[in-house]
Amino acid sequence: MSARILTRRAVGAAAAAALALVALVACSVSVSFGDEAAAVSTDVNDFVFESMAADYTLGRADDGTSTMTVVETFVAVFPEYDQNRGMRRILPDSYLGAPLHPQLVSITDAEGAPRPAEVESEDGVYVMTSRADDYVHGAQTYVFTYTLENVARFFDDTGVDELYWNVNGVDWAQPFGSVSATLHVPAELASALTGAESCYVGAAGATDQCPIASTTDVDGGVTVTASAADVLAYETVTIAVAFDADTFASFDSSYVASPFGWLQALAFLGVIGSFVWAIVFRTRMLRDEPGRPTIIAEFNPPPRIDALESAVLLGKTTKAIPAEVLEQAVVGSIRIEEAGRKLFGGLKLKAVLVDPARADG
Structure with a gap:
């Protein structure tokens, strides 16, 4: 099929959908020199990758969005002294505003035997860790299998849907002897391939190209392969494979x-x-x-108990006389009248007897 070069985009935080980091589980160790022991703090990043091979199987969900099953095989070469206990794979949980929903399936060795596995999700990343009880030395193979969603999308600059993917990512402090990617496109999606495919290698924004080719499978599917050798630290291999527009439904945000x-x-x-x-x-x-x-x-006192008696019972004797006067004025036995001004201001008041029959005891 014919091919054209797709646009090389900057490999930044937003575009690095296959962002790859490694954090080695380590601690300080004591190294014996004859009869003396010295504490040596080793750098857990002091190792290399012999290779990294990624195998992608593209799919389409019932709602039309893209899905992908990923199998990544890392061959790390650790030092022979005690430094590392395993490795950690870190992925972003979103790609250009669309959630990837990463889900770990398994972590194994080269023979398929399970390795210790744990996952956590925080601060926009999905972390998959294989941490051994003891130190690991020499060549060690880690196979990470996981699933992703919303991996392909429409790009305005090319006018097509693309799987634009960083295979290893630009955040590795270690070099890779080789990085390869194999993409399996099933028959139901193969007819939508435009034939445009590209491979790039280098640091963020690099435009150096690497080999990429596609073959038709016996079942009608298409397999796309790309690879690069001697990938330096903080460099990545990126593949771009184009499909007709609207092959995949866009994530509705x-x-x-x-x-x-x-x-x-x-x-x-x-x-x-x-x-x-x-x-x-x-x-x-x-x-x-x-x-x-x-x-x-309105609140009435208990029968046969006047304000004077109530004030005494409540311990409010200083208020007893004013309360009793007001109570008698209310029942009508007396009337309170103004009696002129006080010498230093204020009114004088006087109580005038009106009806003794209304007074209490």
Whole structure:
């Protein structure tokens, strides 16, 4: 099939969909020199990769978005002294705004025997770690198998859908003897291939090309292979394979596309509805009856106990006389009147006997 060179894009944080990091599990070790022992803090990054081979199987989900099963085989060559206990593979959890939803399937050795595996997701990355109980030495093979979503998308600069993928990534502090990638395109997607495919190698933004070729399988699928040798530290191999536009559905990042968006919208409507209901309930159910006067709460003392006695019982003797006077004025036995001004301001008050029959004992 005919081929053209796809645009080489910068390999930055947003475009590095296959961002690859390695963090070796290590600690300080004691190395014996004759009768003396010296504490040596080793650099866990002091090793090399003999090779890294990535095997990709592209697919299309029921909703039309792209999926990919990834099998990566790393051959790391560790020093013979105690330095490393394993390796860690770190992936971004999104690619150009679309979630990748990485899910680890397994971590094994070259023969398929399981290696220790643990995963964690934090700060926008997905971490897969194989940590041995003891130190590992020499050539060690780690096979990471995991799945991804939303790996292909439409690019305006080429006008086609592309799988634009960094095979190893630019964040490795170690060189690779070789980096290779094999992409399996099933028959149902092979007819959408445009024939445009490219391979690049180098640091971020490099345009040096590497060999890439495609063959047709007996089942109608297509296999694309690319490789590069002597990949230096902080360099990556990148492949770009083009498909007809609309081969894959784009990830819908709109607010209502997510079930959480709908839940938030429903919760917001619930809050608004509760607020409106509270207003209606207050204005209709809790409103005053038409023509009903204002109700003033009144409190009466117990029968046959006047304010004077109550003040004594409550220990408020300083308020006993004023309370008793006010109580007698309320029942109508006396009337409180103004009696002129005080010498230094204020009003004088006097109690005038009105009806002795209304007074208490």
